[in-house]
Amino acid sequence: QLQLQESGPGLVKPSETLSLTCTVSGGSISSSSYYWGWIRQPPGKGLEWIGSIYYSGSTYYNPSLKSRVTISVDTSKNQFSLKLSSVTAADTAVYYCASLKRIVGANPFDYWGQGTLVTVSS
Amino acid sequence: DIQMTQSPSSLSASVGDRVTITCQASQDISNYLNWYQQKPGKAPKLLIYDASNLETGVPSRFSGSGSGTDFTFTISSLQPEDIATYYCQQYDNLLITFGQGTRLEIK
Numbered sequence: 001q002l003q004l005q006e007s008g009p010g011l012v013k014p015s016e017t018l019s020l021t022c023t024v025s026g027g028s029i030s031s032s033s034y035y036w037g038w039i040r041q042p043p044g045k046g047l048e049w050i051g052s053i054y055y056s057g058s059t060y061y062n063p064s065l066k067s068r069v070t071i072s073v074d075t076s077k078n079q080f081s082l083k084l085s086s087v088t089a090a091d092t093a094v095y096y097c098a099s100l101k102r103i104v105g106a107n108p109f110d111y112w113g114q115g116t117l118v119t120v121s122s
Numbered sequence: 123d124i125q126m127t128q129s130p131s132s133l134s135a136s137v138g139d140r141v142t143i144t145c146q147a148s149q150d151i152s153n154y155l156n157w158y159q160q161k162p163g164k165a166p167k168l169l170i171y172d173a174s175n176l177e178t179g180v181p182s183r184f185s186g187s188g189s190g191t192d193f194t195f196t197i198s199s200l201q202p203e204d205i206a207t208y209y210c211q212q213y214d215n216l217l218i219t220f221g222q223g224t225r226l227e228i229k
Contacts, residue, residue, distance in 0.1 A: 063123060
């Protein structure tokens with residue numbers, strides 16, 4: 001059973017870059033059975049998909065965030081990472097990492113990290 | 123981009139009631155539709171994938187149906203532990219959109 005854990009600063013200043021890492025355990029990030037993704041949730045609001053990555057490095061981003069987002073993978077550490085540049089208060093949210101199960105069909109998010117709150121404030 | 127319209131945004135029902143939530147896609151997504159349950163302070167949990175397939179370990183009172191643009195999520199007999207917010211999520215060529223969520227409360 002996969003386990004995912006987000007890590008990174010809980011406070012980021014406006015205009016700076018938010019950086020988070022997700023560490024995967026219980027399985028290999030190089031598995032062909034999974035994509036890996038980031039999702040965020042502003043306080044009291046709904047879920048927003050940020051982007052996804054395959055172990056080969058292929059990336060897929062939410063068009064509304066694409067200009068500010070970079071997702072990368074480090075197979076040697078079994079980790080994948082998120083960078084979101086030029087942050088504002090609107091980027092304050094709980095950030096989740098999750099696995100997307102590669103099946104024929106809807107590739108659901110089947111395992112999730114516990115989430116980490118990132119606040120953008122000076 | 124594919125937009126997902128989920129309704130209602132909130133719902134109050136009694137224990138034992140049948141509860142239905144709908145999700146409409148802005149274009150045909152075949153059956154590429156998943157449903158999640160999120161309890162306060164917790165990560166979402168996958169309940170239904172590919173519109174109608176029950177995830178392993180999920181109680182059979184949860185079900186999903188639909189294809190194309192119109193989808194339905196049903197709890198056949200509401201239990202107190204089902205109090206949560208429910209989200210639909212579509213998958214189209216690795217681009218993903220969530221519905222706005224339905225907050226379910228006990229009457």
